[in-house]
Amino acid sequence: AQTVTQSQPEMSVQEAETVTLSCTYDTSENNYYLFWYKQPPSRQMILVIRQEAYKQQNATENRFSVNFQKAAKSFSLKISDSQLGDTAMYFCAFMKQTDKLIFGTGTRLQVFP
Amino acid sequence: KAGVTQTPRYLIKTRGQQVTLSCSPISGHRSVSWYQQTPGQGLQFLFEYFSETQRNKGNFPGRFSGRQFSNSRSEMNVSTLELGDSALYLCASSVADGGSGNTIYFGEGSWLTVV
Numbered sequence: 001a002q003t004v005t006q007s008q009p010e011m012s013v014q015e016a017e018t019v020t021l022s023c024t025y026d027t028s029e030n031n032y033y034l035f036w037y038k039q040p041p042s043r044q045m046i047l048v049i050r051q052e053a054y055k056q057q058n059a060t061e062n063r064f065s066v067n068f069q070k071a072a073k074s075f076s077l078k079i080s081d082s083q084l085g086d087t088a089m090y091f092c093a094f095m096k097q098t099d100k101l102i103f104g105t106g107t108r109l110q111v112f113p
Numbered sequence: 114k115a116g117v118t119q120t121p122r123y124l125i126k127t128r129g130q131q132v133t134l135s136c137s138p139i140s141g142h143r144s145v146s147w148y149q150q151t152p153g154q155g156l157q158f159l160f161e162y163f164s165e166t167q168r169n170k171g172n173f174p175g176r177f178s179g180r181q182f183s184n185s186r187s188e189m190n191v192s193t194l195e196l197g198d199s200a201l202y203l204c205a206s207s208v209a210d211g212g213s214g215n216t217i218y219f220g221e222g223s224w225l226t227v228v
Contacts, residue, residue, distance in 0.1 A: 033215055043150075043201055045219035091156065100146060100169050101205075101217060103156040 002027045004094050006104035013082045014112050020067075021077045021107045023092030029053075033095045034068065036077045039106075040088040048090070051075065079109075087111045115140065117220035119204050125226045131192040134223045138185050138206030144168075145187040146217065147179060150201040159202075162187055191225075199227045 003026045013019035025034070036048040051059045051068050058066050063083075067076045079086055092104040118137040126132050138145050146161035146169075158171040162181035179189040185206075191198055205219045 035216075037219075042221070044221045045203060045205075047216060047218060050216055095215065095217070100158040100161060100171070101148070101156075102158070105155050 002029070002094050002096070002102050004092055004102050004104040006092055006107050008107045009105070010108045010110070012110040012112060013079075015082055015084060017082055018078060018080045019082055019109065021079075021090050021092075021109065023075045023077070023104055025073050025075065025092075025094045027073070027094065027096075029096050031096075034066075034075045035093040035095070035101070036064070036066070036075075037091045037093060037103075038086075038088045039091060040085075045091070049077065082111045084111050084113060117204055117206050117218055119202075119220040119223050121223060122221065123224045123226075125228060126194050128194055128196060128227055130194050131190060132194060132225060133188055133190045134202055134204075134225075136187045136189075136204030136206075136220060138187070138204075139218055142206035142208055142218075143185055144207045145181055145185060146205045146207075147187070147189050148203040148205065149173075150203060150222075151199075156203075159189065194227045196227050198225065200225060 005024045032053045034051045038046045038048050049059050049061045049064050058068050063080045065078045089106045091106045093101045095101050120135045144163045147159040150156045160179050161169040165181045176192045181187045201222045203222045205217045207217045
């Protein structure tokens, strides 16, 4: 069975600084997808970024980028130029082809002015 | 394009009652899945429907059921409610074409409180 581990329950960063959230996963699959979702206080789950396992190039979305290390089964999220609006819970998630999402326990990120 | 819409957003039920939650997926999305979020158990997968058929099921008791209609709208039902069913229920949809459409988009959730 697949598992997703987020070892940082809480993190904080100053506005405009860079922060990296860690995520590791365990799977015997070769083809899969990885996601980072953001859940602000409104509790809506918002997609931040996705990565296909067959792609070696790390995904980027504006200030958000990932460091995908397939062999190490690691998928960290880097947030550059942090903004107050980035304050939220961040969930790492794994998905096999057309299957369910398996979530980590989340990292609560606080951005301070 | 409208996002995933869930109704009702908030509801309070009494133990032993049943509840039905509704979800309208993003237009063109054929897969609808449901997740339960609680402080203790985190985010857990309930079930997924694709073209009116349940394709995946999580590890929940039979009191939790769902269905999908021909227009891809979905409902989930919880019967004989227990206090532990109090949670945020999130609906999500995707194109589910096995390729780039595998991204899953979530609704705002339905907050269920069982008293």
